[in-house]
Amino acid sequence: METVAPSAVIVAIDGPSGTGKSSTSKAVAAKLGLRYLDTGAQYRAITWWMITNGVDTDDPQAVAIAAGKPTIVSGTDPAAPTITVDGLDAAGPIRTQEVTSRVSAVSAVPEVRTLITDLQRSIAAEAAQEAEGIVVEGRDIGTTVLPDADLKIFLTASAEARAARRSGELRGKEAADLAATKEALIKRDAADSGRKTSPLAKADDAVEVDTTELTLDRVIECVVTLVEEKRAGRK
Ligand SMILES: Nc1ncnc2c1ncn2[C@@H]1O[C@H](COP(=O)(O)OP(=O)(O)OP(=O)(O)O)[C@@H](O)[C@H]1O
């Protein structure tokens, strides 16, 4: 029988693209001594594998057949998260524009979701047994992957704020204009929210935090407080 450390805490952080899930989750995990899992990176990794192996990402059947082939490994240290595919470091390649534009199609394929969801659950279970717990961020963590999480957070922000944040990241690199960035965000959110299998959604028992007018530090502080309250309430 699996044993869970009595103090272990499982935190699910979901929300649309650019709301601050990764930045917040990493910082909260680091501050509280928890592990950290970026589930978007796993969907990006399998997408990258499909592209480099010539699988047509617009063909759900082809994606489903290939889904079990790559081995994806996530490192969960919030100070240095890692992701490998078949032993290769995929941290850089999974952030390309090509992967970003194809990841929603690949992640909508049920066979892909089943495999990645199982992987996510095993990583969370290991963190609950061997560590103080984990912060898992994504789109369907509170609703599907870890419905019994101790704390569920759903981050939101206006499309304008999210596009401005993303453009700030891209400045000097791809120099994407604000309108195009906003349009791409809205398109990806619509695909992620509209798919049949475990779409992007707020769990009924999630705490919603609108980050539009909040600094990142304020959001981190807010989530740390919610986790600490949850832990204190269990003593
Ligand atoms: N509250 C905030 N105020 C200002 N900038 C923020 C805030 N939260 C996050 N950011 C910045 O916005 C950008 C996107 O944040 P982050 O990558 O954490 O979002 P995300 O929700 O994980 O996005 P995605 O789902 O696309 O991976 C980063 O440059 C981050 O520093």
Ligand SMILES: Nc1ccn([C@H]2C[C@H](O)[C@@H](COP(=O)(O)O)O2)c(=O)n1
């Ligand atoms: N739990 C998750 C996490 C991510 N995805 C898909 C949908 C996203 O557009 C894509 C990339 O995520 P990001 O790196 O932007 O957080 O991965 C999902 O379906 N479920």
